[in-house]
Amino acid sequence: MDNVEIIKNMPLDGGNLSLNFINTYKDRLVASPIDYLTGKEEWIAWLKKVGILENEITNFDDVDFNLKEVKKKREFLHRVFQGLAFHREIKEKDLKCFDSLLQKIRRATKIFVVDNIPQEYLEIDANDLNSYILKIGKAAHELLMSEKTDRIKECGNCGWLYYDSSKNKCRKWCNMDTCGNEVKARKYYESKKKLKDKIV
């Protein structure tokens, strides 16, 4: 299966747009993690998957895209949210990155009024696929300011970050059906093996 197909089928277990963005990199905890964002096609597939692609354009050949920049943003967001998950101090450099992203978001935020009700929207540049980072940044900012950052956790099996919305904040895995079951099966196998080794 190529990465576009994987992206189309991948679960969105992050519980927040920015965490799902971070989770386009899987198995960060092992020696060879898997990066699903490998090019423009994959980025478009992911934007469609999370439902934020506004573009009416169907041919993206002439639309700007900078993969390196997308990955840079993903890594800095990962450092910030993983830092929060493990109560680590967030580096000045990363806070500055957040500041500059926030300024861009503010510049792209437009106000309009419908039936005397003021509303706002984030203006996306149709000719620049990287401008969707602003939408992700907005979700990241909302999460950061939500006073619920203690619910941000890292899955001990695959390294994905997720928002724990469980009542007792006791969710251990990004998804019980996938990682939770994998860990359970592994533990079961290991305990059986130990028992067998003892008998032998």
Ligand SMILES: [Zn+2]
């Ligand atoms: Zn997981």
